[in-house]
Amino acid sequence: MLPYYRRVHRKADGRELILYGLHPLEDPPLPEPALPYSPAPHLRYHPLRREWVVYAAHRQERTFLPPKEHCPLCPSREGGFPTEIPFSRFQVAVFDNRFPSLVPSPTPPPEGLPVPAGEALGRCEVVVYTEAHVGSLATLTEEERLLLAWVWRERYQALYALKGIQFVMPFENRGEAVGVTLHHPHGQIYAYPLVPPILERESQAFRERPVLLELLPHLEPYRVDQEEGFLAFVPPFARYPYEVWVVPWQRHPGLWTFSHEEMAAFARLLGRVVARYDALFGEAFPYVMVFHAAPLGEERTFHFHVEFYPPKRAKDKLKFLAGTELGAGTFVVDALPEETAKRLREVL
């Protein structure tokens, strides 16, 4: 296992901040203002789609594309702008989102709603990948990326251990095309009090058949890249032109059961997928990246995998989700997976 240092800090407004480093983290904290923090999200049930919707009205106020010198995800400097991280050095930092959709101590939902309502129990964490303001999964050093993978693993274990949590999902929204409001390299983790609808469907599929184990031997035309024990490919049923999945050949419920070698191979392969994306059009490629690990109780059949959804269908064209995708749930794709896989395979 990668040896790393870990330091827990309670922020001025009560939120938790955890620093991770390859070197000791012993600097005293810098001054930190206590910003107003009083989220009160709640859940409502959609009786036709049969899914829960989260209402988080305080998120209207969230920080929106601040100038570089006011980036809240950078380290703080003595006498400088106080960021979310009152320390001048770290490798990876994880803290509770100041504008969370799900919270550890939710308030009761409003009364008298005409549909079922519930408490928005859970956690929303921000994962800062590096203290450098510019970079990506592709530009981290191999050691930094491996540390990040171990941090994901630790957060999975910590969050699944919380009472009431049924699904934990690390993800990354990258680029203004997917609505990113902060450019500093970072991802997020949501810990849900429910199994979200897409994970319900996937769990059901895995309970019936080992879908990915059956599929993996037939993916050569769809291969984008590989590492010992892992395949990156454009699924033959991709819903986005440059969709890529990263899947272990052996079934794991989550990355918490990876061997040390698998952790390293997985981290390298993720970095290389992003490097391929960035090489494709010679610019930072926007995407949504989600980790699908087993929801609570599905550990015996679920097969962990990562899905990247890039919104671009060409350098200057976005694939918009519209009538058929949003209103019916049937995606129309104008590029064949075997062709986009070839492009991504040959670009590096």
Added chain:
Amino acid sequence: MLPYYRRVHRKADGRELILYGLHPLEDPPLPEPALPYSPAPHLRYHPLRREWVVYAAHRQERTFLPPKEHCPLCPSREGGFPTEIPFSRFQVAVFDNRFPSLVPSPTPPPEGLPVPAGEALGRCEVVVYTEAHVGSLATLTEEERLLLAWVWRERYQALYALKGIQFVMPFENRGEAVGVTLHHPHGQIYAYPLVPPILERESQAFRERPVLLELLPHLEPYRVDQEEGFLAFVPPFARYPYEVWVVPWQRHPGLWTFSHEEMAAFARLLGRVVARYDALFGEAFPYVMVFHAAPLGEERTFHFHVEFYPPKRAKDKLKFLAGTELGAGTFVVDALPEETAKRLREVL
């Protein structure tokens, strides 16, 4: 019933064009070039989400935001640019999309795919609302909007009568924020060879309970507008800040069972919802509008309704779908339906 004229024309490339008018449509057709037309879409099955994906590679070539004088949805003029409609006058025009996702005579899917594949049987029609290049559902005259409603009704009946069609959906994508490639006021109709996943879920809900009949009496705080027999409201479980539904108080499987009075009230209310949207920020408000009528076989329990999904959460801010929405299926909304309903109610 509104008396209207109807004229069927076979386009030079074999596609069908139907003109509708409040006045006779007797002009001879203008010259029309035969453009290349050889769509060959197919379907592939997504074994984890358990849904079909449509591949339509020819759609990469579709017309993208042409200048006004080359609008393919305008009437043709003698000696002018030949549009999709080789006539100089019409009120509403319906024709087969030149870049369809689903086609009447599909070719077999490629062989040797590692997932099930199928033929992309169906229809994709374009519905041009008016011969005027600028306008909207809100600016049509009452008579024009009523004609349009009768055209939707006719197309529903014609398309559900086709062999193999299981679901028909008129919809409108409006505004560049939802990826519109032509600005001329128009909508589309897809006739699917399957029941898309969102309609499957809604059908199941309606089979178990009359969800909308139960909900309607409790929606006063969510009301946006109304007409005799119809309510427009922001659902208390809205997934978009300014989502609006238009629902008949009586259960109808589709607008094909509306009375003549209901047709007129429905058309007026749709127009007024769009007028409210446009008044909200003083500009054309982007949205995706979908009609949810009963899929084949669900006529006894399904409750027809219209859903509008606007991507804006403020005048200058879009609600992006990202990690939690696209990757988990759980929507996070930063505005309360009762508040956005009040704004839409009071704006006119």
